[in-house]
Amino acid sequence: MAGTSFDLQLLNLCAALLLLLSFAMLAQRRIVTLVNLLAIQGALLFVATLLLAWRTGERHLYLSAGLTLALKVVLLPWLLHRLIRRLQVYWDTEPLLNISGTMLVGLLVVVFAFGLAQPIAALASTATRSAIGIAVAVILLSFVTMITRRKAMSQVVGFLSMENGLFFGAMSATYGMPMIVEFGVALDVLVAVLVLGVFFFQIREQFDSLDLHHLESLKESPAFKKSAPPEPVQSVQEH
Amino acid sequence: MAFLLLLGTPLCGALLLGFYGARRWAADLNVGVSLVTFVAACALTAQVVSEGPLLVGHEQFFIDPFNVFLVTLTAFVGLTTSIFSRPYMRVEMTHDRVAAPRLRLYHSMYQLFMTTMLVALTTNNMGLLWVSMEAATLSTVLLVTLYRTPASLEAGWKYFILCGVGIAQALFGTILLYFAAEKVLGAEGGTALLWTHLNAVKGHLEPTVLGLAFVFLFVGYGTKVGLAPLHNWLPDAHAEGPTPISAVLSGLLLNVAIYAVVRCKVLVEGSLHSQLPSRMLMAFGLLSVVLAAFLLWRQRDIKRLFAYSSIEHMGIITFAFGMGGPVANFAALLHMTVHSLTKSAIFFTVGHAAQKAGSQLMEDIRGLITLSPTIGWGLMMGSLAILGMPPFGVFASEFLILTTAMREQPWATPILLAALGVAFAAIFGRVQPMVFGETTARRLPHPPALLPVFAHLAIVLMLGLYVPPYLADWYRAAARLMGGQ
Numbered sequence: 001m002a003g004t005s006f007d008l009q010l011l012n013l014c015a016a017l018l019l020l021l022s023f024a025m026l027a028q029r030r031i032v033t034l035v036n037l038l039a040i041q042g043a044l045l046f047v048a049t050l051l052l053a054w055r056t057g058e059r060h061l062y063l064s065a066g067l068t069l070a071l072k073v074v075l076l077p078w079l080l081h082r083l084i085r086r087l088q089v090y091w092d093t094e095p096l097l098n099i100s101g102t103m104l105v106g107l108l109v110v111v112f113a114f115g116l117a118q119p120i121a122a123l124a125s126t127a128t129r130s131a132i133g134i135a136v137a138v139i140l141l142s143f144v145t146m147i148t149r150r151k152a153m154s155q156v157v158g159f160l161s162m163e164n165g166l167f168f169g170a171m172s173a174t175y176g177m178p179m180i181v182e183f184g185v186a187l188d189v190l191v192a193v194l195v196l197g198v199f200f201f202q203i204r205e206q207f208d209s210l211d212l213h214h215l216e217s218l219k220e221s222p223a224f225k226k227s228a229p230p231e232p233v234q235s236v237q238e239h
Numbered sequence: 240m241a242f243l244l245l246l247g248t249p250l251c252g253a254l255l256l257g258f259y260g261a262r263r264w265a266a267d268l269n270v271g272v273s274l275v276t277f278v279a280a281c282a283l284t285a286q287v288v289s290e291g292p293l294l295v296g297h298e299q300f301f302i303d304p305f306n307v308f309l310v311t312l313t314a315f316v317g318l319t320t321s322i323f324s325r326p327y328m329r330v331e332m333t334h335d336r337v338a339a340p341r342l343r344l345y346h347s348m349y350q351l352f353m354t355t356m357l358v359a360l361t362t363n364n365m366g367l368l369w370v371s372m373e374a375a376t377l378s379t380v381l382l383v384t385l386y387r388t389p390a391s392l393e394a395g396w397k398y399f400i401l402c403g404v405g406i407a408q409a410l411f412g413t414i415l416l417y418f419a420a421e422k423v424l425g426a427e428g429g430t431a432l433l434w435t436h437l438n439a440v441k442g443h444l445e446p447t448v449l450g451l452a453f454v455f456l457f458v459g460y461g462t463k464v465g466l467a468p469l470h471n472w473l474p475d476a477h478a479e480g481p482t483p484i485s486a487v488l489s490g491l492l493l494n495v496a497i498y499a500v501v502r503c504k505v506l507v508e509g510s511l512h513s514q515l516p517s518r519m520l521m522a523f524g525l526l527s528v529v530l531a532a533f534l535l536w537r538q539r540d541i542k543r544l545f546a547y548s549s550i551e552h553m554g555i556i557t558f559a560f561g562m563g564g565p566v567a568n569f570a571a572l573l574h575m576t577v578h579s580l581t582k583s584a585i586f587f588t589v590g591h592a593a594q595k596a597g598s599q600l601m602e603d604i605r606g607l608i609t610l611s612p613t614i615g616w617g618l619m620m621g622s623l624a625i626l627g628m629p630p631f632g633v634f635a636s637e638f639l640i641l642t643t644a645m646r647e648q649p650w651a652t653p654i655l656l657a658a659l660g661v662a663f664a665a666i667f668g669r670v671q672p673m674v675f676g677e678t679t680a681r682r683l684p685h686p687p688a689l690l691p692v693f694a695h696l697a698i699v700l701m702l703g704l705y706v707p708p709y710l711a712d713w714y715r716a717a718a719r720l721m722g723g724q
Contacts, residue, residue: 119447120418139411146404155400162407170414174421177414178429180299181366185410188373192403195377199399202384203392 007055008127014048015131018168019110022141025161026106026148027099031090034157035080041164042072049171052128060179061171067186068167076160076193080153083197087204089153096148106141113137124173131172138165152203156196163189241282242295242302245310246357248275249317253350260343266325269346273314273321276353280314283307288709294363298433301363304716309360309498312576316490316583317353319691323587324349324483326685330594331481333684336386345385345481352378352487356495365432368499369406369413372463375492376402383480394475401472402463409459409499415452416506419445434502441509453507453516457523460503463496465550466557467527477546478599482590485542489549490583494575497553501560505721520561525651527554532658535665540599541589544669545582548625551662552578558655559640560721562647568718570639573706577632577699578625584695585621588614591687592673601669606678615674617692622670624699626663632702 021041028034046068053061084090097105117133124132142162146155163185170177177185252272259265284307287293292303302310328345331337337345355378359371376399384395413432420431423440430436437444458469465473477485504516531551538544552574559571591614596604608615624631637659644652706714 119451120415123422123445123448124418125422139407143404146400152396159400159403159407162404166407166410166414169411170417173414173418175426177366177417178364178426178432180364180429181370181413181432184367184370188370188377191374191377192399195380196399198381199384199392199395202387203396206387206389206392 007051011048011051011055011128012130014044014051015128015134015168015172018044018048018138018164019134019141022138022145022161022165023103023106025157026102026141026145029091031084031151031153031157032081034154035077035084038080038157038161038164039073039077041161042068042077045164045168046073048168049176052171052175055127056175058175060182061176063179064176064182067182071186071190072160072164075190079193079197080157083200084153087153087200089151096150102144102148105144109140109144110137113140120173126172126175128172132169135165135169135172138162138168141165152200156193160189160193241279241286242293242300242361244279245276245283245314246354246361248272248279249350249354249357252276253347253354256346256350257343260346261339265342265346266321266328269349270318270321270325272350273318273353276357277311277314277318280311284311288713294435298430298435299364299367300361301435302361303720304713305501305720306360306498308572308576308713308717309494310357312494312579313353313356313360313491316487316579316695319694320483320486320490320583320587321349323486323590323688323691324481326688327483327590327594328481329685334594334597337481341385344381348378348382349483349487352382356491359495360498363433363435365413365416365434365437365502368502369410372409372460372496372499373403373406375495376406376463379476379480379484379488379492382484383476385481385484386479388479390475391479394472394479398472398476401469405459405462405469407459408455408462412452412455412457412459412503415448415455416503419448419452419510434506437506438509441506444506444510446511446513449507449510450513450515453503453511454519456503456507457500457516457519460496460499461523461557464493464500464553464557465496465527466523466553467530467550470527470531470550473550474543474546477549478540478542482542482586482593485546486583486586486590489546489586490579493549493553494579497556497560497575500557501721504560517561517563520557521648521651522561524554524556524558524561525654527551528558528655528658529554532662532665535662538669539601541593541601541604541669541673542586542599544601544666545585545589545625548662548666549578549582551658552582552625555637555640555655558651559643562640562643563722564643564647565715565718565722566639567643567647568721569714570636570643572714572717573632573702574636574640577636577702580695580699581621581624581631581633584692584699585618585625587689587692587695588617588621591689592618601673604673605676607674610678611687613689613692614687617689617696618670619674620696621692622666624696626666627659630700630703631696632699635703635706 025037049065113136114133117136121129121132139162142158146158149155287302287307294301355371355375362368380395380399384391423443424431462469507516528551531547535547556571556574559567592604593599627633627637
């Protein structure tokens with residue numbers, strides 16, 4: 001099929017919307033909306049997978065589209081909304097960098113992502129190879145979301161959106177991973193959210209808040225305290 | 240058969256203990272399950288030794304000399320830790336640090352953690368390897384936060400987020416690996432992620448993509464190894480969780496993560512024909528050794544002290560694997576074995592010492608030798624062993640690594656030696672007053688289980704003096720495998 005066929009255009013539209021959504025997440029401070037954005041991201045992934053399945057006729061892509069619908073559009077957002085209601089965390093505090101600053105960082109990240117994806121895209125034989133750059137950009141933008149947020153809840157949304165980016169990357173580079181791996185990854189994500197649910201209640205019980213600055217006392221020397229972002233995420237970004 | 244038993248036993252044990260984990264006999268059941276797992280591992284080893292490498296379950300699992308020795312080691316330390324945890328958790332209950340219902344979570348997750356590690360070690364599928372590594376993190380997050388103290392919650396959150404993000408990079412690396420492999424092996428039949436197939440065609444895999452994949456895989460699994468600068472989660476998770484969990488995290492999980500890195504390195508090196516993977520391993524290994532050696536000086540908490548010592552030893556092992564070659568690989572495998580045995584033995588004694596003193600701060604722990612000679616001597620011997628004193632096994636492996644470094648990478652030898660010296664002074668200076676100082680602490684309500692400590696140290700001592708021929712052959716076969724032959 002030619003590169004300009006209608007379904008491919010739709011696929012590229014999905015990819016572009018995914019990138020836009022990542023920026024929307026970067027700017028959004030209301031946690032409920034953040035979860036809704038995550039659900040829309042899942043829905044877009046579902047549509048993209050379905051289109052790709054229809055285009056290539058690969059059976060396992062239909063399966064993984066179904067898995068995406070069940071897990072990322074219905075189950076995870078529902079679990080997160082329930083958690084938000086029961087923990088009553090609706091707003092994130094002021095992010096560490098103001099919105100326009102974050103957006104600028106995001107733009108640079110996208111340029112970097114396309115640079116990183118170029119050698120991969122050049123070797124890919126899939127019709128969707130132009131979307132690989134977008135997938136890498138979504139992954140890196142989710143990193144930025146996680147780094148700039150204070151609330152545990154928004155960091156988790158960033159984490160899940162990163163997983164979505166990885167899923168999209170696998171799809172556009174190789175039409176998805178082998179089925180057994182995809183099931184395993186989906187299971188891990190589901191368990192991760194359940195574990196986090198339990199974990200949040202424990203944090204809540206202990207601190208009466210889900211703000212992560214409570215979780216910064218374990219430093220090398222007890223005297224050294226400042227209101228820095230949780231370090232682990234930051235150090236990861238260097239790579 | 241032995242293989243099914245090996246993976247099935249801990250899984251069934253996890254389910255059973257999920258229901259009955261709070262009963263009085265749950266700890267005994269835990270020991271029993273671990274014992275059956277260990278017996279299965281031994282049977283499997285015997286089978287592999289006599290019949291050669293094994294492929295099971297539509298090639299999804301395979302057992303070769305490299306992973307079978309890690310499987311046995313994992314099952315063995317899993318068994319001894321469950322023996323140690325029996326009186327330890329009872330004392331914790333008497334001290335009101337955990338309630339009985341929470342032990343259900345503890346026992347069930349302990350077995351689940353063993354299952355995930357055994358799956359990670361035996362799987363042939365690089366994707367499943369990722370899945371089980373992530374599952375290993377998830378099953379231990381709630382164990383780290385078992386005491387629900389603010390510090391343990393913080394440690395658990397750090398552990399989850401840092402390892403989660405790190406391992407997400409490994410997933411990206413796995414995707415890239417699949418991307419390169421699919422071109423050679425094809426997407427049909429799902430063989431493109433099977434390590435044995437990848438290993439057979441590694442010379443034909445696209446080098447640019449594999450180089451990129453290795454960077455992500457190394458950073459991802461390296462986070463779990465605890466390599467600097469991604470080590471932040473490790474001391475917290477080790478210090479704040481219950482001591483049996485510190486012992487298995489340090490003694491086993493780190494080994495499994497290194498195993499994953501080495502598996503990836505073998506593939507990538509075969510494709511790249513360059514020094515990139517080796518250099519990365521050496522650089523990060525050396526950085527971890529040096530950083531950990533100096534951070535040891537700043538520790539006040541005994542479990543954090545030995546957690547940093549784990550980072551140091553993981554650095555040494557990574558450096559040795561980076562040098563490559565039959566001798567260095569042999570030494571690294573030996574070091575993995577003795578470190579895992581010694582470090583878990585140290586955590587066993589440290590756990591009881593901290594229970595006696597009622598604190599993990601080193602200034603509060605004094606005079607172990609008068610209180611309980613066995614704990615005191617256990618800690619002293621363990622520390623001497625981990626610091627690389629002859630005649631313990633750590634000395635033998637470190638000696639081999641250093642002499643190889645002198646020949647292959649002479650520039651690194653003084654750095655390694657200096658770091659080992661700094662670490663020696665830091666640890667020995669702290670342990671000495673803890674063992675020999677004055678004390679007023681009281682007796683524990685349950686007698687500690689010190690059999691595992693001395694069993695581990697005896698094996699380490701034996702490995703220092705004499706490596707049995709079949710074990711040496713086994714290491715050599717594994718080292719050859721890593722050389723890519």
